[in-house]
Each structure stands twice: as C-alpha cells, then as structure tokens.
Amino acid sequence: MTALMIQGAGSNVGKSLLVAGLCRAARRRGLSVAPFKPQNMSNNAAVTVDGGEIGRAQALQALACGLEPVVDMNPVLLKPESEVGAQVVVQGRRIATVKARDYAALKPQLMGAVLESFARLHAAHDLVIVEGAGSPAEVNLRQGDIANMGFARAADVPVILAGDIDRGGVIAQMIGTQAVLDPADAAMIKGFLINKFRGDVRLFDDGYRLIAERTGWAGFGVLPFFADAGRLPAEDALDLRRSSGTGGFKVVCLQLSRIANFDDLDPLAQEPGVQLTMLGAGQPIPGDTDLVIIPGSKSTRGDLAWLRAQGWDIDLQAHVRRGGHVLGICGGYQMLGRVVRDPEGIEGPAGETPGLGLLDLETVMTPDKRLTRTQAVHPASGLTVEGYEIHIGRTDGPARARPFALVEGQPEGAVSADGRIMGSYLHGLFRADAFRAAFLQGLGVAASTLRYDASVEATLDQLADHMEAHLDVAGMFSLAR
Template sequence: MGSNSTHTLMVQGTTSDAGKSALVAGLCRVFRRHGLSVAPFKPQNMALNSAVTEDGGEIGRAQALQAAAAGLEPHTDMNPVLLKPNSDIGAQVIVNGRSIGEMDATQYHAYKPEVMEAIMRSWQRLQSHYQTVLVEGAGSPAEINLREGDVANMGFAEKADCPVIIIADIDKGGVFAHLYGTLALLSESEQARVKGFVINRFRGDVKLLEPGLRWLEEKTGKPVLGVLPYLHGLHLEAEDAVISHQHVEEGQKVLKVAVPILTRTSNHTDFDPLRLHPEVDVHFIGKGQSIPECDLVIIPGTKNTRTDLEFLKENGWGQDILRHLRYGGKLMGICGGYQMLGKAVHDPDGIEGMAGSSDALGLLDLETTMIREKTLTRVSGVMQLPGQDPVPVTGYEIHAGVTKGPAMNHPLIRLDQEVDGVMSEDGQIFGTYLHGVFEEPDACTAILRWAGLKDASRIDYRLLREEGINRMADAIEESLDMRQIFELCGV
C-alpha cells in the first residue's frame, strides 16, 4: 500500500448492546480531535432505525451518529447493507442505500457472496478517502450458527485483514465469561486478529477490578485496553432497542405523552428529543397494556403499516385513541402512523406483505396506496400550527406509500418542493411523513405548545447529541490506552 493507505480497526462485541456503536462514535470524535480524517463503517446492520444520506440512500441511524462524530455527512458507503425485518423470518434487504426486495433467511444466505462484494467495494472506497476506517461489528462474532458466510463480524475482518478489539458490558454481569468465552469460540486465525478487550459501563473503583483484569490477560494473552465508566444520563441514539426509562423532576409541570409500540416500529429515535425534554414524560406502551390518560398520543412509524394497524386494533388501542380524543387529548401520527390516521391503506402489489386493503382509523379524510418506489429524502421547510407563528422544520422521509385525499388541501408544512402534514379541522389530530420532526428546537416547542405545554422550554436536541458524543470521547481519552489504539490503526 502507498503512503495514502488507510488503516482499519474493527470493534466487535460479546452481545448486542455491549457498546459497539457508542465506542465507534466516541473513537471517531477522538480521532477527529487529533486531526485525523476518519470514517465509520458497518458492513451489515439489522435495524428498523434508519437515516437518509446525502446521496439519497438509507443507512442505520448509528452510522449517521458516528458520521456526525467524525464531522462527516452520512453516506451509503458507511453502511452498505441494511436489513429491515418485516417478520421473524424475513427482511427488506437494502444494499448501497437502495431496497433490492424482501428475502427470508435462506434466500439471504444464498445471496451473501454478492453482499460481501458490495461490502468490500464500499470499504475500499472509504479506505481511499480517509486515513482511518473504524468498523462496527453486529451482535456477537461467537454465534456459531451464523459463522458460515459471515459478512458482519470476523468474516469481514478476515477478508479485510484488519485488527479487532472486543467490547463487553460489565453492567449486565458475567463480563469475564463473555470475553473469555467469545475468544474461545473463535478460530485460531480469528483469535490472532483480536488485539485487546474493552470493558464498558463499570461503576465504582477500577482498582477492585484489577485481579479480574490480570486473570483475563494471563488466560488469553490479550491486553485489556481500558475500562470505560458507566456514564449516567449519556444520550447516544440507540441502534434498535427502545429505551423506556427517563427522568422527570418531581412537581414539574409536564406534558404526558404515550407512544404505542408496534411490532415493526421504525425510527423510535424520533422520540429521543421528547425523552430528553425536562417537561415531557414519555411512556412507551407495550402489547397488552392500555393507553393511559395523557395529553398526547403519538402513533410511530412502522416497517409494515397494515400488519401493525391490525396489531393496534387487536390491542384495543383504536378504542383507547377514540376515548382519548373524546376527552380532548391530542393525537399525532408519524409516517406509518400518519397513514393509519386515514380511511384506508391499500397495498395492491403486496409490497409490505399480503396484497390487499385495510380499513384505517378513519380520523382524517385521506387514503394511502403502497408503491414500489420508496421515498428517501432529507427535507427542510416551514411549519405553521394553528394560532402560532411559522417555525423552521427539518426531517427526512422514508416511506413506500403515496397519500391522497381532501384532508391534504390544508397542509401544515411547506417544504422545498412540496407540502406535508395535515391537521384535522378541530385541531386535535396532526399527521406528518417527517421523521426527526422534533429535532428542530422551534418545531419541537411549537408541537408541545399545540399539545398543551404552553410554556415549553426550548431544547436543542442536536446540542445534546453533541454533548453525548463529547462525553463518550472524553471517557475514552481518559480510560483507554489510546497509544495502543492509534498504533493498531497505524497512526
């Protein structure tokens, strides 16, 4: 390789949610602080949280966050393969930002050689543009049943011939068994590739951990590169897990928000700005639970509108929503949730499952028809809610449906080229295709005001996200052996 050769380091984890995404995001920020050009990369991601890239494609939200940490616009090369599950055995397969159709596990396994080619091409393009590529694995490399044809963990590391560090979450318990066992289940060449361990989310005095760290190093011959502390209140967008807890000060005037969680809820990160707002109390409502008394109900986006419409009705949430409206509560639908607010959802070509039509909630005079061409676009414009001044709004659209009907003659949001958003005549119901609608501070404040929080504080979500990235980077610089990590990257 020439002097412009890039160096790649891969972060793998002992489990899902071990901290891979956060570690890569934090490292991206550390490298950037040191004046290095760095790009994040995840060969294959399985998630319903996605972001729209500058080149008009779709990638996992975690890679968009890591791109921000590296000071870059997200690009499809950062996550060349995205799997969006639409059932327990099937998923929509997105390659280089574009959907190539639905596949079950067997079909996808047969397609993996082509997937690996796309992955390697994306990685090579990043290699040619950046000094360092920081790679995030998926799940665990020790899933024996997934080893053959693996493209997400060691399969990629072997093909790219890159070093690997493994992170484990001590807060879950069993951290030494996780690390020792994961290493033991790898092949000899894969074990040789592992250059060290990182322990995540440790509470207390690291000195108490030292006998265990020495044991691990002696047993494996691999160094522990550091122990990251448990960072209370850290906010970094979750890959896929819905975070159901939040802290609201006692006695504070709060707006109560209920979000029913659907079987294929997508982009639940839409609600992060609300969860982080000191005057908003967000409750995620699970299967079998009723929607409680609240100020605002938000029906989230979904990968499968008609199936989740049925799920919503089966849970009795349709009746709960009607009762909520009778008592004067506000209702909002985002993307698939917006489609559910209309009279019907049609899927003549079976794009999201069985072909057919479903009666929707009938709360807005509009209907949606699914079409093959997916809308993938980042947008900005102006939103004007009833009785309020216009405010700037930004967001992104990811949907397969086209929505039409008389209700759309009174749009709420004027975008660059088009309009979006519908408010019911009585001002109680608001629908929009925009994901990320709460991220613009003034738009978030306007929606909270409409929902009943008259003096809502103005919260800058992007600033909070930046603070989260910087806190993670600070912890990494203080707790990890960065000299070793830089050396692994050839820096």
C-alpha cells in the same frame, strides 16, 4: 491509511457508542476519521447526503467524525419486516426482501459491495473505525460472514473485543469467544476492553487479569457506565427508556411491534416540560395523556392489526373524546386514515386493512420508495423546518386540504378540522429547536432552553472524555493498520 474494528462478545454490548466515542477522540487528534459497519440490522435508518439510507448509529458516528453520512458507511442494512423476513438494502438501495434462511445464501454476493465501500472510505480518510454486528462467537453464522471475522480477515483489519459486564458472565464471554473461534479468526483479535462497569473498577482487577492471562490479549481498560448515553439518539427500540422526564405534559408513544425511525422521540425525551412514555404491549393508554404519538412502522397493516390487538384503537377513540391530541408520523400517519390498501402485496399479503378513521384519507402502497431530505414550511407556526422522508405508499384524501406542512408549496400531511389530529410523512422535525418549541407551545407547553443538536455534540465530547480517562485510547489507535 489505517483501520481498527470493534467487535462484541455479545449483542448490545455498546459497540455503537464505543465507535462513536473513538471517532470523536480521533477527530480531536486532528485525524480525518470515518465510521464503517459492514452489515447492520435496524429499522431506524438515516437518509444520507448521497440519497440512500444507513443505520441511525452510523449517522451518529458520522456526526462524531464531523462528516455527513454517506451510504458507504453502512453498505448492507437489513430492515426486518416480519419475524422471518427482512428488506435488504445495499449501498443505500433496497435490492430484495428475503427470509432469514435465504439471506445466508445471499451474503457471499454482498462481500464485494462491502469491500468496495470500505475501500472508498479507507482511501479518503486517515482512519476508519469499524463496528461489528452481534458477536463473532456465533460461529454457526461464520460461513459467508460479512459482518465480523469474515470482513476483518478479508480487509485485514485488527479487532478489539468488547465485553458487557453489566449483563454478568463477562469473563466467560471473553474467554469463551476465543475458545469457539477458528484459530485464524481468533488471531485477528489483538486486545479487549470491558464496558458498562458500575461501582469500584478495582473490584474487577482479578477478573481483568484472568482474561488477559487466558487469552493472551492486550487489555485496553475497563470503561465505567456512561450515564449520559440516553442523551444520544437511540438506534434500537430496546434502548428507548420506558419513561423519560417528569414534566407536566404527558406524551405517550405506542411502541409498535415493527416500530421504525423513532428518532423523532429523542428531542422530546429531553424536554423538561414533557414526560415521554413508551407504551408497551398490553398496556392501556393512560387517561391523563395529553398527546399520543403513533410512530413509523416497517409494516403498516401488520402493526394496525397489532395495535388493535392491544385495544389501543378503543383507547385512542376515548383519548380523542377527552380532547387529547394525536400525532401520526409516517406509518402512523397512514394508520390515521380510513383504509390502507396493498394491492401488490408489497408489505405482506395483498389486501387492505381499515385504518383508525381519525383523518379522511386513504393510503395505497406502491413499489417506489420515497427517500429524501426535505425542507418544508409549517403553516401553523410559519417556520421553515428540515426533515426526511423514508416510506412507501401514497396518501390522499379530503383531509389534506388542511396540510401539516407545505413542501415546495404543495400540501404535506394533514390536520383535522379541530387541530387535534395531525399526520405527516416528515421525520426529524423535532430536532429543530424553534419548531419543537412552537409545536409544544401550541399544545400549552412552556418554551425551554433545550438546544438539541448542541446537546448531542456536547455529549459526544463528554463520551470521548470519558473513554480517554478510562481506556488506553492511544494504544487502541496504535493497533490500527
């Protein structure tokens, strides 16, 4: 029973992808391997087989291991609800919403749950590959830390530090990390690697040697940029490409300020007949858009106000008048109705906010959270599809007489009388090749040969091949204890 931890010299250095590739490499060696991230911050969550939620990256890493995701793989998940506060999810369940300054006081209480989850995975598998969060160099956050060195020392897990050369300054990142760490923390780092190199790797030989000499760490290699990373599900909205594909059918997704569970977009981004654009703040919805997607949100009323501040409510009305289609998913579905009420102040200040008025519906926020994998029938195509629900609030109204889907024979979501406005609480539907093809064909897009899940599996294999070719993967695994 062994474990190894990947920490980063900064945020977004590619830790999640590195762990996914190592998981697939270990699995191909015949090992029983599992991913683990003590603490994650993301509004893009996955529903687990045991009925909780974890970060989307850990669900991808579980796939790389050939496992179903379980809550122990990410025992603490922070879901930002505002600039200063976040929902705290522990072992799959929401326990509180706290301000950032108050979370520091809460962290020491969470270490028990973190170590408990890690122990279960450690006992059940040959190898656990751990992903840190942010960077251990943020020593101002070291007290009570459960995400990086605090966990590594408590669980006695050796660390490999990853640096991102694509950002520049990687030599200072690596040497500077060692310099600011407490000596006992620094002693946990047993080696390093450099990620996202572009060009001739030999040009970094002197820099690589300097890092090894100054730190005394073992070097495990320089990994060239993995060009197919975009074919894997993105966890962070910042990782979403502004535009994907060159197809003739133009899809625009409104990149809300609290966008959540946007994995619905990953399969569409790979469709050859589709051009998907993530529309940022201040950009108008183009007049030639065929379909506008309003995605999930961690703050429906807050993002309704934000949407209006961009002028998108006016653009949507014009889009509909031109005969365009609109799909609202989860929070986006709630926004399509006449009003969103939050009498108990669950998502923010109590009150109500007018919706976009594109469907005759009302939503009331309620304390209970629906968190489930769901099988449904799509009446328009007759296909059975699988998705997941992860939301608070109940939505009802006359528009539900024309449901988007049927769940155990009961209406789910709503579709306008002319079929152009659609809303649903179901995430993940577009992963199903048959449903995605039928949905797009209904909008005039020719069927493609894309097999999305097979594409993700193939890309994970390519990632593992890429890492095996450029890194000392066997040496990294030999560090695990």
